[in-house]
Amino acid sequence: MKKIVIIGNGIAGITAARHIRKFSNHHIQVISAETEYFFSRTALMYVYMGHMNWKHLLPYENDFWQKNDINLIHDYVTHVNPTDKVLSLQENESIEYDDLIIASGSKPNKFGWPGQDLKGVRGLYSKQDLESLEYYAPNNKVCKKAVIVGGGLIGIELAEMLRSRDIPVTMLVRETNFWNNVLPDEEASMLNNHIREHHIDLKLERNLDSIIDDGNGKVKSVKVKETGEIIDCDYVGLTPGVSPNVAFLKESGLKINRGIVVNKYLETNYDHVYAIGDCAEQKEPKGNRPPVEAVWYTGRMMGEVVAQTICDNKTAYNPGNWFNSAKFLDIEYQTYGWVFNQPKEEHADFYWKHPNENICIHIHYEKTSRKFTGINTFGLRLRHEVMDQWLNEERSVDYVIDHFSSANFDPEFYIDHTKNIQQSFQQQKNKVAV
Amino acid sequence: MSIDRNLSLTGEAPRALNNEQKGATALGMLGIIIMLLATFNVELQPKWLFLILSLSAIAGGIIWFSKASYAGLSKGIKNDGAFLKPMTSRGVVAYATGIGLTGFYIILYFFPELIGLNENGANTGLISLFDPLSQFLANRPASEWFVYGTLYTVAILFFGIKFMWKYRHNRYQKLRTFSVSFFQLGFAFIIPELMARLNSENFSLPYYDLKNIWPLNYYNFDKYRVDSMIEAGDIGIGLLLFGVASIFIITPILTFRYGKRWYCSWVCGCGGLAETAGDPYRHLSDKSTKAWKIERWLIHVVVVFVTLMTTAVIYSYLGTDTSQYWLTKSSFLLGVAGILTLVFAWVMLFKRDRIQKDAQYGAIGFFVFIIGLISLHFSSGSDQLFLFPAGDLQKAYGFLIGSIFSGVVGTGFYPILGNRVWCRFGCPMAAILGFQQKLFSRFRITTNGGQCISCGNCSTYCEMGIDVRAYAQKGQNIVRSSCVGCGVCSAVCPRGVLKLENDKVKGRINPKDVLLGNDVNLMEYVNSKIKSF
Numbered sequence: 001m002k003k004i005v006i007i008g009n010g011i012a013g014i015t016a017a018r019h020i021r022k023f024s025n026h027h028i029q030v031i032s033a034e035t036e037y038f039f040s041r042t043a044l045m046y047v048y049m050g051h052m053n054w055k056h057l058l059p060y061e062n063d064f065w066q067k068n069d070i071n072l073i074h075d076y077v078t079h080v081n082p083t084d085k086v087l088s089l090q091e092n093e094s095i096e097y098d099d100l101i102i103a104s105g106s107k108p109n110k111f112g113w114p115g116q117d118l119k120g121v122r123g124l125y126s127k128q129d130l131e132s133l134e135y136y137a138p139n140n141k142v143c144k145k146a147v148i149v150g151g152g153l154i155g156i157e158l159a160e161m162l163r164s165r166d167i168p169v170t171m172l173v174r175e176t177n178f179w180n181n182v183l184p185d186e187e188a189s190m191l192n193n194h195i196r197e198h199h200i201d202l203k204l205e206r207n208l209d210s211i212i213d214d215g216n217g218k219v220k221s222v223k224v225k226e227t228g229e230i231i232d233c234d235y236v237g238l239t240p241g242v243s244p245n246v247a248f249l250k251e252s253g254l255k256i257n258r259g260i261v262v263n264k265y266l267e268t269n270y271d272h273v274y275a276i277g278d279c280a281e282q283k284e285p286k287g288n289r290p291p292v293e294a295v296w297y298t299g300r301m302m303g304e305v306v307a308q309t310i311c312d313n314k315t316a317y318n319p320g321n322w323f324n325s326a327k328f329l330d331i332e333y334q335t336y337g338w339v340f341n342q343p344k345e346e347h348a349d350f351y352w353k354h355p356n357e358n359i360c361i362h363i364h365y366e367k368t369s370r371k372f373t374g375i376n377t378f379g380l381r382l383r384h385e386v387m388d389q390w391l392n393e394e395r396s397v398d399y400v401i402d403h404f405s406s407a408n409f410d411p412e413f414y415i416d417h418t419k420n421i422q423q424s425f426q427q428q429k430n431k432v433a434v
Numbered sequence: 435m436s437i438d439r440n441l442s443l444t445g446e447a448p449r450a451l452n453n454e455q456k457g458a459t460a461l462g463m464l465g466i467i468i469m470l471l472a473t474f475n476v477e478l479q480p481k482w483l484f485l486i487l488s489l490s491a492i493a494g495g496i497i498w499f500s501k502a503s504y505a506g507l508s509k510g511i512k513n514d515g516a517f518l519k520p521m522t523s524r525g526v527v528a529y530a531t532g533i534g535l536t537g538f539y540i541i542l543y544f545f546p547e548l549i550g551l552n553e554n555g556a557n558t559g560l561i562s563l564f565d566p567l568s569q570f571l572a573n574r575p576a577s578e579w580f581v582y583g584t585l586y587t588v589a590i591l592f593f594g595i596k597f598m599w600k601y602r603h604n605r606y607q608k609l610r611t612f613s614v615s616f617f618q619l620g621f622a623f624i625i626p627e628l629m630a631r632l633n634s635e636n637f638s639l640p641y642y643d644l645k646n647i648w649p650l651n652y653y654n655f656d657k658y659r660v661d662s663m664i665e666a667g668d669i670g671i672g673l674l675l676f677g678v679a680s681i682f683i684i685t686p687i688l689t690f691r692y693g694k695r696w697y698c699s700w701v702c703g704c705g706g707l708a709e710t711a712g713d714p715y716r717h718l719s720d721k722s723t724k725a726w727k728i729e730r731w732l733i734h735v736v737v738v739f740v741t742l743m744t745t746a747v748i749y750s751y752l753g754t755d756t757s758q759y760w761l762t763k764s765s766f767l768l769g770v771a772g773i774l775t776l777v778f779a780w781v782m783l784f785k786r787d788r789i790q791k792d793a794q795y796g797a798i799g800f801f802v803f804i805i806g807l808i809s810l811h812f813s814s815g816s817d818q819l820f821l822f823p824a825g826d827l828q829k830a831y832g833f834l835i836g837s838i839f840s841g842v843v844g845t846g847f848y849p850i851l852g853n854r855v856w857c858r859f860g861c862p863m864a865a866i867l868g869f870q871q872k873l874f875s876r877f878r879i880t881t882n883g884g885q886c887i888s889c890g891n892c893s894t895y896c897e898m899g900i901d902v903r904a905y906a907q908k909g910q911n912i913v914r915s916s917c918v919g920c921g922v923c924s925a926v927c928p929r930g931v932l933k934l935e936n937d938k939v940k941g942r943i944n945p946k947d948v949l950l951g952n953d954v955n956l957m958e959y960v961n962s963k964i965k966s967f
Binding site for chain 1: 513890
């Protein structure tokens with residue numbers, strides 16, 4: 001029986017703990033400074049919007065942990081000493097371990113803007129961020145205006161949240177279109193329109209210059225870099241992405257680049273120390289995957305994998321086909337394989353959009369072999385299993401279009417757009433042929 | 435540092451009704467005030483005009499409220515503020531509404547004279563306000579049940595419109611709501627009233643809502659009803675046979691093909707009200723393990739009770755002489771015992787793996803049953819079940835289950851306990867359909883591979899209190915006896931993870947922790963080593 005200590009009770013750390021418990025009777029301790037119990041970070045927005053209460057964010061009932069002999073410690077790790085295999089905590093006595101799993105997650109990016117640490121300036125990542133939002137922007141009387149800096153997945157969530165309480169929102173987005181660094185122009189501009197339909201003041205190609213103090217250490221306004229415009233506001237949401245939360249490891253001797261550097265077995269430069277989830281940086285990332293993957297699913301996969309290794313079945317992190325999903329206000333988005341904002345060299349694309357609705361698909365494929373390499377869908381659900389299979393079998397784009405309805409995962413009675421998609425694909429093909 | 439506390443102090447914007455919603459509420463209240471005035475015997479003449487005014491005000495109020503809530507907003511999920519608005523998060527106004535509804539049910543069931551029912555003589559008060567409509571449809575004065583039926587139908591139709599407006603992006607939701615509205619208006623309301631019109635001195639059919647199936651209408655095979663149906667000749671016998679076929683033939687076939695949703699959220703009136711008027715309260719259902727345990731005990735006790743009781747009631751009026759009629763006391767008891775034994779044996783032999791630990795409870799239920807039948811047999815003429823006369827048992831059932839549970843608690847407590855309390859904890863029909871859904875049906879909710887982010891919208895908005903997320907985050911399909919197939923989990927999922935489907939029985943349950951995305955070998959390893967967690 002080993003003593004396993006896990007830093008972080010997010011999806012990566014908790015998945016690791018659960019799977020280790022499945023396979024072993026190791027002693028398991030999970031340390032978190034953020035919350036006592038594991039919660040779904042992905043659902044923070046729904047608490048503010050009143051779709052859920054805090055308790056609905058907890059996927060396991062509170063007695064689950066004791067029942068499964070997973071010991072939770074609500075504390076902050078101040079120092080890790082991998083040589084002596086010991087951790088120092090802020091409140092409690094230090095803890096020794098046989099195996100250490102670091103799953104400390106991310107923190108919101110801040111790029112050294114003047115005023116970035118003022119009151120009322122926050123990201124949206126932690127429970128504390130949500131509490132701060134609730135304090136500084138409870139309604140449109142206390143918060144007459146909010147500015148969001150950064151147009152990614154968290155930025156749009158924050159905008160939706162604030163709009164649910166009728167708080168006027170301005171979004172400063174660096175790109176030419178919303179999330180254009182990831183999405184192709186077509187989808188990105190469709191989202192521009194949808195965002196504006198929701199009465200969000202979307203300012204494209206605008207960067208933050210500085211955040212201005214009201215004299216009491218709280219935000220008064222922001223200054224836009226390109227125009228010098230001053231926007232008065234009571235809350236600033238900083239959402240230009242996240243980066244690994246590893247500051248507490250500075251003196252630990254662990255090798256850190258952007259994140260904690262790990263090999264494919266999720267091992268760090270010290271024996272018996274592993275890093276998983278958002279805070280890990282792959283030495284040799286697989287395929288098109290970035291070295292740091294701050295995604296729910298990858299955190300979960302790494303948790304499963306590290307549990308195997310710890311339970312004497314050494315396993316490499318070898319994620320399958322890329323997939324992801326999100327929701328932009330009312331528009332659902334799924335992606336399988338790789339679709340980039342521009343087709344890669346030797347790749348072509350096929351785009352179809354419904355004439356009136358916010359429904360579209362975007363496929364990337366290899367020009368010569370016609371191999372299907374990835375798909376984005378908006379307002380249309382696809383079956384993960386089928387897409388995964390087609391990607392594994394290296395199906396052609398023609399096959400995918402021919403069999404498109406068998407991948408459909410929309411609720412029953414939804415209109416199937418396959419025919420229109422196929423027609424449009426044929427037209428494009430004919431055009432190319434001519 | 436609690437977010438819940440913070441929310442209760444602040445967040446005024448989503449709490450407040452906008453001006454149009456306030457106006458709409460006032461209009462609806464006006465309709466109710468007219469009814470209250472009628473209840474207190476304020477002279478409102480002509481009655482038909484005031485009835486139309488009252489019902490129109492209620493209907494108009496609901497439609498206006500829906501417009502004020504959803505028109506002009508882009509299509510999509512509209513749950514903003516569900517836990518912030520007092521009306522939908524157990525605020526004072528929700529309790530007041532609950533008390534009002536409960537009071538209405540108590541008066542309706544136990545003190546109908548308070549709303550104007552007079553044993554001898556014409557109706558007065560509220561019931562008399564509905565006389566013109568009843569005369570028009572059935573050519574007879576209204577009863578308290580006619581008043582209730584009218585209000586019930588108005589609620590389903592107009593809150594149904596509200597629901598369709600809310601889910602206008604979702605064709606499953608729209609069709610399903612259209613269906614329950616249709617069955618309520620046609621089958622529960624208009625057809626039985628027209629049937630009553632056919633009744634004369636030498637021809638009489640009992641009130642029969644054709645979509646109401648035993649054991650939901652536990653009284654269906656009572657002596658007076660059976661007698662009356664038999665006396666009515668072919669039509670009556672047809673109805674009687676239809677009643678028997680409904681539960682033994684039609685229900686199993688449809689449930690096999692579509693799951694119990696074909697009834698619970700497409701046809702049933704109780705479900706219809708829950709899905710329309712009750713929709714704003716769906717998130718209040720209790721998701722704890724404790725509630726789940728109570729649910730399983732309660733609903734199965736009810737189903738055992740109703741079956742025994744019905745057997746006893748039918749037994750009590752059957753004869754003993756085989757030369758007069760083939761169905762006698764003894765052959766009936768043997769028949770019931772035979773059917774139940776067959777079902778029990780089939781489950782134990784072929785479906786044992788699906789019920790696991792529950793097998794022993796099933797066995798207990800079965801033996802209670804058989805002992806009940808034996809006790810009936812030896813009560814020798816007094817028709818007693820466990821020392822209680824059959825008639826008394828039915829009265830007790832009617833009072834406790836039929837009135838208190840399904841009405842007073844089931845609907846009266848919508849704003850407090852959620853909208854499917856009756857369906858989840860009490861309905862014996864749901865229990866029987868659920869039993870079949872779990873063991874013998876093509877229906878399942880498919881989980882979409884690894885896309886679940888454990889956000890919990892599905893579990894929160896499950897009116898039956900199923901922890902959908904617990905399955906979805908493991909990549910498991912959801913096959914639960916209590917699922918009524920409303921499809922809201924699938925609708926509220928932000929990642930497109932859930933889909934209600936009828937598909938092959940094979941592969942319906944995938945008890946493995948499927949993929950969550952790492953390479954296949956690992957998953958094989960997991961599955962070979964682990965049964966469940």
